[in-house]
Amino acid sequence: MPEPTQPLPYLIIDFDSTFTQVEGLDELADIALEGHSDREKVVAEIRALTDRGMSGELKFSESLKQRLALLPAYRRHLGPLVARLKGKVSESIVRNRAFFEQFPGRVYIVSSGFREFIEPVVAEFGIGPDFVLANTFTFDAEGRITGFDPENVLSRDGGKIEQLRRLDLSGDVYVLGDGYTDYQIREAGLANRFYAFTENVTRDAVVARADEVLPTFDEFLYQNKLPMTLSYPKNRIKVLLLENPDARAAELFRQEGYQVDTVPGGLDEDELVQQIEGVSILGIRSKTQVTPRVLEAANRLIAVGAFCIGTNQIDLTGCMQKGVAVFNAPFSNTRSVVELALGEIIMLARRIPEKSAKMHDGEWDKSAKGSFEIRGKKLGIIGYGNIGSQLSVVAEAIGMQVLYYDVAEKLQLGNATKCRTLPELLQQADIVTLHVDGRAANINLIGAAELALMKPGALLLNNSRGHIVDVPALAAVLRSGHLGGAAVDVFPYEPKTNQESFESELRGLPNVLLTPHIGGSTAEAQRNIAEFVPERIMQYVNSGNTQQSVNFPNIQLPEQQAHRLIHIHHNVPGVLARINNVLAERHVNILGQYLKTNEHIGYVITDIDKEYEPEVIGELKQVEHTIKFRVLY
Numbered sequence: 001m002p003e004p005t006q007p008l009p010y011l012i013i014d015f016d017s018t019f020t021q022v023e024g025l026d027e028l029a030d031i032a033l034e035g036h037s038d039r040e041k042v043v044a045e046i047r048a049l050t051d052r053g054m055s056g057e058l059k060f061s062e063s064l065k066q067r068l069a070l071l072p073a074y075r076r077h078l079g080p081l082v083a084r085l086k087g088k089v090s091e092s093i094v095r096n097r098a099f100f101e102q103f104p105g106r107v108y109i110v111s112s113g114f115r116e117f118i119e120p121v122v123a124e125f126g127i128g129p130d131f132v133l134a135n136t137f138t139f140d141a142e143g144r145i146t147g148f149d150p151e152n153v154l155s156r157d158g159g160k161i162e163q164l165r166r167l168d169l170s171g172d173v174y175v176l177g178d179g180y181t182d183y184q185i186r187e188a189g190l191a192n193r194f195y196a197f198t199e200n201v202t203r204d205a206v207v208a209r210a211d212e213v214l215p216t217f218d219e220f221l222y223q224n225k226l227p228m229t230l231s232y233p234k235n236r237i238k239v240l241l242l243e244n245p246d247a248r249a250a251e252l253f254r255q256e257g258y259q260v261d262t263v264p265g266g267l268d269e270d271e272l273v274q275q276i277e278g279v280s281i282l283g284i285r286s287k288t289q290v291t292p293r294v295l296e297a298a299n300r301l302i303a304v305g306a307f308c309i310g311t312n313q314i315d316l317t318g319c320m321q322k323g324v325a326v327f328n329a330p331f332s333n334t335r336s337v338v339e340l341a342l343g344e345i346i347m348l349a350r351r352i353p354e355k356s357a358k359m360h361d362g363e364w365d366k367s368a369k370g371s372f373e374i375r376g377k378k379l380g381i382i383g384y385g386n387i388g389s390q391l392s393v394v395a396e397a398i399g400m401q402v403l404y405y406d407v408a409e410k411l412q413l414g415n416a417t418k419c420r421t422l423p424e425l426l427q428q429a430d431i432v433t434l435h436v437d438g439r440a441a442n443i444n445l446i447g448a449a450e451l452a453l454m455k456p457g458a459l460l461l462n463n464s465r466g467h468i469v470d471v472p473a474l475a476a477v478l479r480s481g482h483l484g485g486a487a488v489d490v491f492p493y494e495p496k497t498n499q500e501s502f503e504s505e506l507r508g509l510p511n512v513l514l515t516p517h518i519g520g521s522t523a524e525a526q527r528n529i530a531e532f533v534p535e536r537i538m539q540y541v542n543s544g545n546t547q548q549s550v551n552f553p554n555i556q557l558p559e560q561q562a563h564r565l566i567h568i569h570h571n572v573p574g575v576l577a578r579i580n581n582v583l584a585e586r587h588v589n590i591l592g593q594y595l596k597t598n599e600h601i602g603y604v605i606t607d608i609d610k611e612y613e614p615e616v617i618g619e620l621k622q623v624e625h626t627i628k629f630r631v632l633y
């Protein structure tokens, strides 16, 4: 942990909506009015008054007076209130409890809320009663809250200013709060800096006047080089999501505390080059090309999430050499593609595309010509991976005979028959379906020669990648009638957004089913993907776990012990020895070490004791052939 470079300034922290996520009086009203028919109405009125007071719209004393008048609360409600507030302390404050315990006497809670509920909450963070400056309630003989002690300076307008004056602190004073009255301390010259704390609420009028905006308390600690629980404030991690992944993805990243920007549709290379600067996590789908130029401009990138299966659009080696881990969703839309393919096979076998089009034109064409059952027909699957092999099982279940061809040795499922060559499959199949990946070697895998080998009247499905099929050659065999039909979901060029029109030689051809790359576009698949990919990326960021990464050596790490050093380097001999030399010379105790390499990079994880000289980190960064280095606390 970095040690403070200078004595800690005095921190003046507001309580309601800053130290805690909520406003104490709002919560008190909610508790006191439990079971009352007008609970919601009164709580809403109190909230509105709080807001008007906090943003400077209503005089503070007036807002307080009006709120208390609406509040039918008793002393007995304070216990439940404290219990509730203890569970609602701001997450980044809870996370950094150790910081508060480490600096007793430097943190004041200055609040126009009430001592009765503030003191017990902040006591758990080592902040004693002398460091709580707040209002106090007045009660009647029955214990009903009647108002506030008017002698208390904090009950008056400008009360926080006067309170600070009386405190007469010497040295630097920083104020953290969400309200206008917090800013006024700085305005009055009684603090050096005002930090608008926006983890719980953002008030524009307050943010506009702040020296700094703090989305979390981690950010404050990071900026001031103070000891913090996280190694890096999560709010500094910028996520850029393109091509509309399900909204759940943005939600999960936001919940984690990251800043998320979304761009509907894809970006071309020039646009992405402009937008990638400062982005730590890039989320794309099948359209966006992550090219060497994009990577060159990516100064902060640590991970790319492909919210799909295919990763041919990403320069995977370039990412590796930059220390950028790539993750995809290898099985989240498999079933959706299988279902689409199966539906297309039946639709084409019955010539539905042209029959449906005719019906829309008012033409009744009842005939069995060219239509057949798929039972007993030979389905030739090219690429027997996750999609191909699942389609194999489903197709057999409805009575098809399956043939398959794959460049890799694959487990033969059910009664499927393996073909040793591509021509062997093409010559036999009644229906050919493509499920290979989009690697460059597969460009025009199906060209004029391959199409010529297919049986007359056979059907072709391409739900894999557009460049796998030579489109003009396919159009020619459809026009000539050599093929009986085709279903095509993917194209060499696909429109960037739904506003762009679709151009293709396949348009208007008979018995051709065209779909706009929707093989994986189902609610189920998109939701699965939007959970799967962020989870992998966040695990990687938080623990270094690279399980399921497409381009990094896969390591599933055990739970982190003390501090974790994550070192990515070019795979040349001797780097591990150099890392360990630095640790040995600095007498650092290694608790666990894990190494895995691939042909380009080495990935070393070292768990070490918390106690080490800060210079160790600098020295490890200097180890020759280091690509990226980070420390996790």
Ligand SMILES: NC(=O)C1=CN([C@@H]2O[C@H](COP(=O)(O)OP(=O)(O)OC[C@H]3O[C@@H](n4cnc5c(N)ncnc54)[C@H](O)[C@@H]3O)[C@@H](O)[C@H]2O)C=CC1
Pocket: 309, 310, 311, 330, 333, 334, 337, 382, 383, 384, 385, 386, 387, 388, 405, 406, 407, 408, 410, 435, 436, 437, 438, 442, 445, 463, 464, 465, 489, 490, 517, 518, 519, 520, 521
């Ligand atoms: N239309 C859409 O919306 C979707 C399209 N896809 C595409 O489908 C592809 C396949 O997906 P998965 O089955 O999950 O991938 P996978 O990686 O499990 O399977 C691909 C298989 O193709 C084989 N292969 C590669 N080149 C070949 C060749 N020239 N000849 C024969 N076999 C070859 C591989 O050895 C592998 O077994 C993805 O890479 C993606 O491009 C995936 C999901 C949705």
Ligand SMILES: O=C(O)C(=O)COP(=O)(O)O
Pocket: 285, 286, 287, 307, 308, 309, 310, 311, 333, 517, 518, 519, 520, 521
């Ligand atoms: O999963 C894949 O590889 C796909 O082709 C689906 O791509 P998409 O997410 O629809 O752009």
